[in-house]
Amino acid sequence: MHPMMMLHIVILAATFTAAQCFQLNMTQFYEMPPLYDLDDYDRCLQELSGQRSTYCFVRAEVQPDESVAAWRAIAEISQYDRHHFDHRQLYFGLCLRECEASLAGLNKSELEALEAGLLSDNAKVNVYLDLFSMEANNRQRHQRLTNACLNWRLQRRGFGVLAKSVVEYCDEAGHQVEDDAWNLTFYGILGTLLVLACLGSLVDLHLKRGRHDKMLKERDHYKTPPKSTAQQVLLTFSVARNWYRLNQEPSGKIGRELRFLDCFKFFAMFMVIFAHTNWVIYESAISNPQDPERLLHTAAGTLLVSGSLITVTFFVISGLLLTINWLAVSRSLSSKRDTFSFGQYALLFVKFNIFRYIRLTVPYAFVLLMSGVYFENAGGPLWRHIFEREQLACRRNWWTNLLYINNFVRTDERCLLQGWYLAADTHSFVLSLVLLMLGHRFARWSKQLYAGILGLFVVLPGVLTYAMNYYPIFVPTPQTQKDSFIGDRQFTEFYTSSIMNFGCYFCGVLAALVYDQLALKQYKLRESKGFQFLWFSLIPVGILWLFSAHPIFQHYYVHPSAIWGALYAGLQRNIWGFGLAAFIVGMASKVGWIFRKFCCLPIFRILGRLTYGAFIVHLLVARIVLATVREPIYFGTGMMFAFIFFTVTVSYLCSFLLAIFLELPVSSFLKLMR
Ligand SMILES: *[C@@H]1O[C@H](CO)[C@@H](O)[C@H](O)[C@H]1NC(C)=O
Numbered sequence: 172m173h174p175m176m177m178l179h180i181v182i183l184a185a186t187f188t189a190a191q192c193f194q195l196n197m198t199q200f201y202e203m204p205p206l207y208d209l210d211d212y213d214r215c216l217q218e219l220s221g222q223r224s225t226y227c228f229v230r231a232e233v234q235p236d237e238s239v240a241a242w243r244a245i246a247e248i249s250q251y252d253r254h255h256f257d258h259r260q261l262y263f264g265l266c267l268r269e270c271e272a273s274l275a276g277l278n279k280s281e282l283e284a285l286e287a288g289l290l291s292d293n294a295k296v297n298v299y300l301d302l303f304s305m306e307a308n309n310r311q312r313h314q315r316l317t318n319a320c321l322n323w324r325l326q327r328r329g330f331g332v333l334a335k336s337v338v339e340y341c342d343e344a345g346h347q348v349e350d351d352a353w354n355l356t357f358y359g360i361l362g363t364l365l366v367l368a369c370l371g372s373l374v375d376l377h378l379k380r381g382r383h384d385k386m387l388k389e390r391d392h393y394k395t396p397p398k399s400t401a402q403q404v405l406l407t408f409s410v411a412r413n414w415y416r417l418n419q420e421p422s423g424k425i426g427r428e429l430r431f432l433d434c435f436k437f438f439a440m441f442m443v444i445f446a447h448t449n450w451v452i453y454e455s456a457i458s459n460p461q462d463p464e465r466l467l468h469t470a471a472g473t474l475l476v477s478g479s480l481i482t483v484t485f486f487v488i489s490g491l492l493l494t495i496n497w498l499a500v501s502r503s504l505s506s507k508r509d510t511f512s513f514g515q516y517a518l519l520f521v522k523f524n525i526f527r528y529i530r531l532t533v534p535y536a537f538v539l540l541m542s543g544v545y546f547e548n549a550g551g552p553l554w555r556h557i558f559e560r561e562q563l564a565c566r567r568n569w570w571t572n573l574l575y576i577n578n579f580v581r582t583d584e585r586c587l588l589q590g591w592y593l594a595a596d597t598h599s600f601v602l603s604l605v606l607l608m609l610g611h612r613f614a615r616w617s618k619q620l621y622a623g624i625l626g627l628f629v630v631l632p633g634v635l636t637y638a639m640n641y642y643p644i645f646v647p648t649p650q651t652q653k654d655s656f657i658g659d660r661q662f663t664e665f666y667t668s669s670i671m672n673f674g675c676y677f678c679g680v681l682a683a684l685v686y687d688q689l690a691l692k693q694y695k696l697r698e699s700k701g702f703q704f705l706w707f708s709l710i711p712v713g714i715l716w717l718f719s720a721h722p723i724f725q726h727y728y729v730h731p732s733a734i735w736g737a738l739y740a741g742l743q744r745n746i747w748g749f750g751l752a753a754f755i756v757g758m759a760s761k762v763g764w765i766f767r768k769f770c771c772l773p774i775f776r777i778l779g780r781l782t783y784g785a786f787i788v789h790l791l792v793a794r795i796v797l798a799t800v801r802e803p804i805y806f807g808t809g810m811m812f813a814f815i816f817f818t819v820t821v822s823y824l825c826s827f828l829l830a831i832f833l834e835l836p837v838s839s840f841l842k843l844m845r
């Protein structure tokens with residue numbers, strides 16, 4: 172291992188120096204037309220001068236012209252497509268009144284020279300056009316004017332290129348929001364939840380008053396279950412009771428030993444929100460695109476790209492928890508008899524799936540419903556592009572999310588894009604449960620079975636990468652993020668596919684099995700010096716592993732060789748998952764010194780429990796904040812962190828409300844059903 176690591180470090184050092192050599196020629200950069208040109212939205216719609224004023228959001232694509240410096244710059248800079256935006260794609264926010272004024276002095280032949288035609292062959296733009304199909308009328312009416320207008324601007328500013336364009340949508344002053352069936356459903360459900368919460372809380376208060384037991388402290392009242400079933404059902408909605416449930420100490424030995432997972436969940440979620448807020452900033456408008464582009468050429472850029480490994484954390488934890496549950500249930504049943512019949516397995520399988528489905532889906536469905544609600548908003552040129560796109564996609568494709576097939580069905584019109592994780596997790600859950608049952612039924616062969624499955628799902632991603640010619644890592648390029656991952660084959664087939672991620676989930680399953688065996692044999696992992704060393708060395712090795720994508724990502728001109736690429740694709744996530752599994756088993760056996768103490772702090776108990784809610788709601792929050800931008804925003808560290816902290820805070824607050832009013836009632840209701 173030692174010489175291997177040395178070699179790795181040498182390679183890394185060499186590639187760092189190579190990457191730092193990349194210089195963006197800024198003279199050339201400013202020869203290109205800016206990516207965003209947005210007229211003053213509020214002035215356009217508020218300054219009414221007789222006729223109706225209209226503001227159109229237009230997508231344009233610069234047409235090739237080798238004789239012009241601007242085109243040569245675009246071609247040169249956009250060829251680094253993993254690091255740079257596609258500078259052919261321009262956004263225009265045009266106030267039609269101003270367009271008419273600027274074109275008024277031109278005669279017919281001059282106007283014709285400015286028309287470059289309709290942009291119709293850009294598949295990603297067409298997805299938007301299809302979603303905004305109600306704008307077909309505006310699109311036709313304003314096509315010629317907007318195209319001539321934006322080309323006039325490109326000419327006047329001396330870029331010399333022409334662009335084809337298409338209107339995405341137009342806004343007019345005095346737009347009113349009408350409540351339709353979708354909105355009314357949402358308000359109805361919201362009202363019902365509030366009424367139930369009030370009712371539950373009042374009943375709870377009444378019961379507490381009626382209890383003349385001086386010995387009982389206030390909090391004890393909220394922790395004791397009521398007697399009648401009707402009361403029990405009503406009290407699931409009691410706010411005070413749910414607050415105590417949220418705060419509850421983990422019960423049992425396993426619960427206490429795995430307490431640190433809450434901290435893992437919180438920090439992993441922080442990273443996910445970090446990455447996603449960045450993405451939504453890319454989706455809106457940036458005044459200095461050169462800075463994120465330059466950042467991606469550095470080691471920090473590599474970290475951003477391989478940061479997608481964070482998602483693996485959730486797969487591992489999820490596999491672990493499923494297996495622990497399964498072991499507990501199967502043990503308590505088999506203490507009564509030795510073997511299960513096929514019917515018993517089937518019953519358990521259905522039960523596990525139904526309980527999980529209800530627990531996850533009820534809050535998820537509520538957020539889906541919320542994502543489709545039209546409401547009064549501050550608008551802005553990009554509002555509909557960023558936010559209404561989501562509303563329309565959710566109204567069209569909510570069912571793919573509820574069936575958990577959204578990571579392979581209708582992937583161009585994703586509603587709640589982060590939902591791919593839940594789909595992949597569900598598929599992994601079902602498959603793992605089947606495997607655990609097989610392992611239980613054929614206990615003699617279980618070791619071979621598990622080893623075989625792990626091997627298969629490490630090899631499979633590699634083979635698929637080789638056969639389908641995928642890139643060895645998933646690179647969320649600036650342009651991909653700006654296009655909201657539409658039409659990105661690598662994202663859909665490589666990154667979010669369940670097959671590609673199952674290996675990591677299964678590492679979690681194995682971790683739980685190992686942990687269980689250790690507990691049964693009362694083996695003290697903590698007393699093994701070798702394991703201690705291994706555990707602590709996982710931390711630096713993990714950081715190095717993040718950088719292992721550096722040579723591939725920063726390799727500018729040559730495609731990495733197919734065999735090595737496939738090998739890396741098979742290993743990147745799985746080794747991370749495997750290491751994490753070992754890390755978790757270690758920590759559960761009380762290895763970890765102050766890291767473990769820190770992770771067990773009580774604050775993470777609440778934050779960890781709010782993670783799921785924050786996960787399903789955070790993109791909505793980020794979108795609401797960023798969709799109101801009027802002008803391109805400056806992309807800098809301060810600005811970025813301001814947005815990120817805001818999104819994190821609001822997501823956790825929303826998640827808190829969601830937990831108190833919906834998630835916890837549902838989970839305690841399910842407990843009653845058991
Ligand atoms: C930068 O680009 C400009 C314009 O294309 C060119 O004249 C200049 O030589 C370039 N500078 C370098 C250092 O390549």
Ligand SMILES: *[C@@H]1O[C@H](CO)[C@@H](O)[C@H](O)[C@H]1NC(C)=O
Pocket residue numbers: 278279280281
């Ligand atoms: C339009 O205007 C341009 C410049 O002002 C002139 O050269 C051209 O002849 C005019 N064309 C017509 C058809 O009037």
